[in-house]
Amino acid sequence: MMKLFARNRHAVQRIGYTLITLMAVATVIPIVGTVIFILFQGGSAISWEFLTGFPYDGMRSGGILPAIIGTLYLTIGTAIFSVPLGIAAAIYLSEYAKDTPLTRIIRLAIINLAGIPSVVYGLFGLGLFVLFLQFGTSILAASLTLSIMTLPVIISTAEEALRSVPQSFRTVSISLGATRWQTIRRIVLKEALPGILTGVILGLERAAGETAPILFTGAAFFLPQLPQTPFDATMALPYHLFVISTQVPEMPIQIQYGTALVLLVFVLTMNVIATIIRSRARAKRQW
Amino acid sequence: MVVIMTDKIIIENLSLQYSDGAESLRGISMGIPQNAVTVLFGPAGGGKSTLLRCLNRLNDLTDIKTSSGRILIDGENILDPKTDVIALRRKVGMVFARPVPLPMSIRENITYGLELAGEKNRIKLDEAVERSLKLAAIWDEVKDRLNDPAVALSGGQQQRVCLARVLALQPEIILLDEPTSGLDPISTGKVEAALQELKKNYTIILVPHSIQQAARTADHAAFFLQGELIEYDEGKTMFTTPKQKKTEDYIMGRFG
Numbered sequence: 267m268m269k270l271f272a273r274n275r276h277a278v279q280r281i282g283y284t285l286i287t288l289m290a291v292a293t294v295i296p297i298v299g300t301v302i303f304i305l306f307q308g309g310s311a312i313s314w315e316f317l318t319g320f321p322y323d324g325m326r327s328g329g330i331l332p333a334i335i336g337t338l339y340l341t342i343g344t345a346i347f348s349v350p351l352g353i354a355a356a357i358y359l360s361e362y363a364k365d366t367p368l369t370r371i372i373r374l375a376i377i378n379l380a381g382i383p384s385v386v387y388g389l390f391g392l393g394l395f396v397l398f399l400q401f402g403t404s405i406l407a408a409s410l411t412l413s414i415m416t417l418p419v420i421i422s423t424a425e426e427a428l429r430s431v432p433q434s435f436r437t438v439s440i441s442l443g444a445t446r447w448q449t450i451r452r453i454v455l456k457e458a459l460p461g462i463l464t465g466v467i468l469g470l471e472r473a474a475g476e477t478a479p480i481l482f483t484g485a486a487f488f489l490p491q492l493p494q495t496p497f498d499a500t501m502a503l504p505y506h507l508f509v510i511s512t513q514v515p516e517m518p519i520q521i522q523y524g525t526a527l528v529l530l531v532f533v534l535t536m537n538v539i540a541t542i543i544r545s546r547a548r549a550k551r552q553w
Numbered sequence: 554m555v556v557i558m559t560d561k562i563i564i565e566n567l568s569l570q571y572s573d574g575a576e577s578l579r580g581i582s583m584g585i586p587q588n589a590v591t592v593l594f595g596p597a598g599g600g601k602s603t604l605l606r607c608l609n610r611l612n613d614l615t616d617i618k619t620s621s622g623r624i625l626i627d628g629e630n631i632l633d634p635k636t637d638v639i640a641l642r643r644k645v646g647m648v649f650a651r652p653v654p655l656p657m658s659i660r661e662n663i664t665y666g667l668e669l670a671g672e673k674n675r676i677k678l679d680e681a682v683e684r685s686l687k688l689a690a691i692w693d694e695v696k697d698r699l700n701d702p703a704v705a706l707s708g709g710q711q712q713r714v715c716l717a718r719v720l721a722l723q724p725e726i727i728l729l730d731e732p733t734s735g736l737d738p739i740s741t742g743k744v745e746a747a748l749q750e751l752k753k754n755y756t757i758i759l760v761p762h763s764i765q766q767a768a769r770t771a772d773h774a775a776f777f778l779q780g781e782l783i784e785y786d787e788g789k790t791m792f793t794t795p796k797q798k799k800t801e802d803y804i805m806g807r808f809g
Contacts, residue, residue: 434653438715441611442666443643443722452665457656552656552704 301534304527311524325488325510326517330525335492336405336500337474337532340484343409343496344416344473349466351413352420356462359421360428361450380418385478387415392482406496408484412473419472423465427458432553460547467540471533477504487513503529560584561726561756562608567622569603571615576603579780581622586773590748590757592788594767595777595803601760604777605728608758609645610638626726643670646719650731650762652711654703659695659714662703666722681721689717690747709740716747726756734762745770764804768792776800 319329355372363369391411401407431454439449455462477485485505493500507525510517562585570577578600585591593601606612607624610631623630631641643666655662663682664672672678682699686692691713695706703714712732719727729748733741748757748770761767767774771788776797784791784800795801 432653434649434651435655437611437614438649438653438655439665440614441609441642441647441649442669442718443639444666444669445639448669452669453655552654552702 301530304523304530308520308523308525308527311518311520312527316521316524317528320490321488325514326521330503330506330528332489332492332501333503333506333525334528334532336485336502337504337529339405339493339500340408340412340480340502341470341474343405344412345466345470347410347413348416348420348469348473352417352466352469353424353462355417355421356424356428357450357455360425361446361454376418376421379414380422382415383478384415384476385481387411387479388482390414391479396483402497403482403486403499404484404497405493405500406484408480408500408502409496411479411483412476415476415479416469416473419469420465423468424458424462427461427465428454430461431457435553457551457553460543464540464544467536467543471536471540474536475504475529475533477508480505503532559586561587561626563623563625564604565623565625567604567607567620567624569607569612569620570618571603572618573616574618576600577780578603578607581782583775583782583785585756585758587756588752588754589772590752590759590770590788591773591775592767592771593758593760593775593777594764595783598779599777600780601777602730603780605647605730605758605760607632608726608728609642609647610636611642611647613638643722644724645726645728646722646724647728648712648716648719648730648732650734652708652715652735654706654711654714657703658700659703659706660699662714662718663721666718670722685717685720686714688720688747688751689713690743690750691717707740709736709743712736712740712744713747716744720751724755726758727751729757729759731760731762733766741766764792764806776803778803 316329317334318331320331321328355376359369359372363372388411391407391414395401395407395410396403399407401410435453435457436449439453440446444452473479480502484499485502486499487501487509489499489501503525507522507529510525511522564581564583564585567581568577568579576598581600581604593604595601603612606615608626608631620632622632624632626641626645629636655665657665660682663685664678667678667681672681683692683696686695691710694710695701695714703711706714712735716727716729716732733744736744745766748759751757752772759770761770768788771791773786774788774791775785776783776791776795776799778799784795784797786796791800792804795804
């Protein structure tokens with residue numbers, strides 16, 4: 267009787283284990299499935315002309331160069347505003363801020379900023395940057411809007427990275443006659459840099475893939491030439507994908523999926539870079 | 554033992570309380586002589602480390618509720634808000650309980666403080682590296698791998714590199730807060746031997762990790778209990794014929 271019971275228990279354990287494993291494997295299916303599906307559907311569209319040409323025939327033929335370049339510009343523009351601001355804020359919060367009402371308000375603001383739907387950012391950007399500050403529908407306005415959206419990601423990952431640097435390094439550095447800022451610059455930032463970079467890339471990656479924030483602030487349906495200044499509107503991959511999937515009748519399906527594939531590769535490449543930075547830093551870390 | 558005006562450090566009626574209510578100091582007055590090892594000993598929470606951290610103003614990093622009194626080093630009150638704390642910390646070096654090599658090479662650990670002080674001359678930096686590593690009795694063990702990460706060394710070696718890092722700044726006073734607490738007896742012996750050599754040129758204040766170490770190293774010894782200075786005397790006298798009952802009980806191992 268006892269023996270039978272024990273065997274049952276063993277069986278239950280095995281079923282449980284199998285179930286958990288299956289669920290873990292299931293989480294991989296969406297990403298792998300998406301990539302394979304898009305690769306399969308859009309792979310045939312990828313050609314030199316597709317990557318380096320302008321669209322024509324109502325975007326039913328030709329390439330997506332202006333959208334690729336546009337997304338590149340927007341990503342760089344977002345980085346210019348959000349990276350210095352985000353890292354500065356993280357340094358303030360991690361190294362200088364004491365627990366005061368002011369810092370609590372700042373933290374609360376950052377948390378809530380992360381929770382705002384991206385289309386709301388788009389409307390806010392339209393109101394503030396496009397209309398009030400009169401930047402017009404432009405790369406500048408879109409980059410600023412994306413920056414606001416990206417900031418909470420950069421701030422929170424950078425703060426996390428700074429905080430993970432052992433306190434004893436700071437104490438020792440100060441005891442050797444370093445100022446607080448020298449300690450931050452020469453020890454803390456240096457050690458936290460890989461973690462900060464990872465956060466920056468993940469934040470920018472999200473910005474690169476967003477449609478809603480640039481919808482009203484900088485994205486153009488079609489432009490016959492590349493943008494010349496930050497005050498020009500631009501085409502961008504996610505918006506272009508939206509346009510050719512919903513606004514253009516008789517659109518060849520492989521161009522849609524080809525565009526999706528390029529966007530996916532763009533974003534995944536950033537992801538891979540972030541992963542490499544992180545694992546390299548972990549191997550080199552001296553604490 | 555009275556305060557003598559020629560003492561390197563004169564502490565006058567020093568009191569301090571941390572914001573979190575932890576360890577505090579109550580009315581400490583003592584003089585610390587030059588070129589000797591002064592040992593601060595007593596049970597945990599007695600105020601030894603707090604006192605050390607007052608001497609290089611490292612307590613500035615901690616939230617302090619109240620503090621009063623004066624600490625004169627070479628006649629200047631270092632608790633004065635106008636004190637140049639950077640210069641003070643170069644003059645008063647500190648070695649911590651756990652060796653904390655900065656995440657860089659052995660050489661860079663030694664030159665870190667000097668470079669912050671503005672020294673750029675490569676030859677002078679190299680000289681300082683060799684001189685201070687020799688003083689800390691670690692030169693022979695590391696001279697062939699100065700560019701290796703300091704963290705790759707053993708605990709005992711790391712602690713001597715940390716001592717050398719302090720010595721590189723040519724301080725006048727060295728504070729050591731249980732510097733051998735994590736080390737084996739052989740490494741401990743090496744650190745203690747280095748201290749005996751160093752006291753010829755420096756003022757050394759040591760919080761020992763055991764009474765035995767206190768007795769071995771102390772030229773002067775101060776017994777701290779719950780934030781108060783109970784007894785302060787020459788090391789030999791203190792560990793053979795203490796005057797206070799509390800000191801005697803502690804040395805005999807009756808409490809603490």
